[in-house]
Every structure is written in C-alpha cells, then in structure tokens.
Amino acid sequence: HAKRQGRNRSTLFDSEIQMTARSRFALESDLREALQSGSLDVFYQPIMDSTGRAVESMEALVRWQHRERGWLSPIEFLDVARNAGLMYQLGACVLKRVCANWREARERGIHLPTISVNLSAEQVLVPELPELVQQICRDQQMPVSALQFEVTEDSIQGDFGVIGKVLEQLVAAGAELAIDDFGTGYSSLSRLKSLPFSRIKIDRSFIKGLPDDENDCAITLSIIGLAGGLGLSVVAEGVETEAHETWLFEKGCDYLQGYRYSRPQPFSDIIQRYFAG
Ligand code: C2E
Ligand code: MG
Ligand code: MG
C-alpha cells in the first residue's frame, strides 16, 4: 500500500515538473514569436519634478500581452528571456517601440520629454549596442539625446573594459545615463565614479519606510548627499504617499516617480493625460 502511494506521489510529482517545463517552454516559444513580430509593448511612467507637479521625463517599461494569459509584467517573462538568451533581442524590440512612439508623437506635433530605457546586463556587454541605438534613432529621425538609459549596479558587474566603452559611447552619442535601484546591488562606488552617470535612482525599498523608519531615512538622505557631492541628480522610485513626497522635497530630492503620480500606462493614455492639447 505504502509502495503504491509512493509511486502515485512520484507520478504526480513528475507530471507537475513536466507541466511546468512544458508551460515554460511554451512561454519561451511564444516569446520568440512576439520578438520576431515586434509585438511586445511598452508602458510609460512619468517622472515628476521635486514638487510632484510637472513631468520631467518618463520611463519605458516592457509589457507583453499574451493571447491566453493577458498582460504580463517583466517579472513574469524576463527570466524566461534571460534563460533563453533573448535579452539582447528583447532590448532591441523595446528600443524600436520607444523610438517609434517618439516619432508618432512628433508627427502629431507633440514634443515628449526624455524617455528613460532600462538596459540589461546582456545588452551592455555587446560592443555594437551604441551603433544599434544610433541606427534605431536614425530610422525614426530621433536624436539620441532624447533618450536616457538606466542600468542597475548588478548589470554592470561584467567585463569592465567592454561595459565602460559601451556606456561611454552611448553618452558620447548624446544619451544620459542613470544608475537604477541604487543601494540594492553590489555596491560599486568606484564604478559610479568611473562611469559617465549623471543620475542616481534610489530603490523603492528605501522610500517605502519614509518618514518613520530611521534606517530608510538615513540611507535615503545619504544617497541624496552622495548624488549632490558627485554632481549627479537624484530620483526617488516608489513614491506612493504625500508623506513620502513631502519628506523627499524637504531633503532636496530632485525628481519623484511612483504610483502617487501614475502607474505605468499605455502610450496612448500617457499622451492623452499629459501631452495632448
Ligand atoms: P525598474 O526599472 O526599477 O522599474 C520600476 C518598477 O517599479 C516598475 O515595475 C514600476 O511599475 C514599479 N513601480 C513604479 N512606481 C511604483 C510604486 O510607487 N510602487 C511600487 N510598488 N512599484 C512601483 P515593472 O514595470 O514591473 O518592472 C520591473 C523591472 O523589470 C524594472 O524595474 C526593470 O528592472 C525591469 N524592466 C522593465 N522593463 C524593462 C526593459 O524594457 N528592459 C529591461 N532590461 N528590464 C526591464
Ligand atoms: Mg528602471
Ligand atoms: Mg528602478
């Protein structure tokens, strides 16, 4: 009896693993298809000035509308893309969509603020990335200076020779460079110093506890101070409440981003809400 139960249990277990592997494989092949056809989408979240009133720039965030599963967020498919070696291609898709959106706005007479695009570890390790960026911008008659790029501390841990050159060429082409989720990755103050960053984004995990959590206050304040000392601007991510906003404004944080102002939205909605008429 025990033996049969054991066998049943292991059969169930095997089929669960198979199911997971199968659905993972299905997602991977759907993703390949979406990348081929350029059907990944990009949502935009505004980044506000220090008062929270004016839009300073906006961040492009990848989304995927899967025919069966509906809208998928990056956490649901970036791992699949990473394991399948599709991150460079995904990044190229996002860039193409962002630049196409920029051009569409321009054709309607709308001047968008700077658009900030996230770059992956895989992208910054490709020496041809700056040429790709320039090519895509050229195709849409968009200046590279309309773009900003965000990299996390962890995504710049690879070959410093290559990464340094790639980032410098992007900046030489006119883009700005921000360090994303600052404070959560491998601390790399020497890289912060030696790479051409002009902006620090404080990770939202430190903003959450403001103004009650003393540690979050101390960390946030010191990052604002660090940015000031290095001549960089500073953005707080994950600003959700008036209390967050007030505290950050008083401490001299330059820019604010978070659900308090807007969730990431489809391009047409962001245009409608902030830039049309
Ligand atoms: P991130 O670059 O740090 O982007 C900010 C994330 O925080 C976004 O999640 C955004 O929706 C979320 N967020 C913004 N304001 C708030 C808030 O007030 N509260 C909370 N709880 N969350 C807030 P999202 O869009 O799910 O993206 C997650 C991560 O996926 C991004 O973090 C980024 O690391 C990555 N990602 C997104 N799009 C791309 C892309 O095109 N390329 C690459 N390589 N990575 C991307
Ligand atoms: Mg980001
Ligand atoms: Mg971030």
Ligand code: MG
């Ligand atoms: Mg973050």
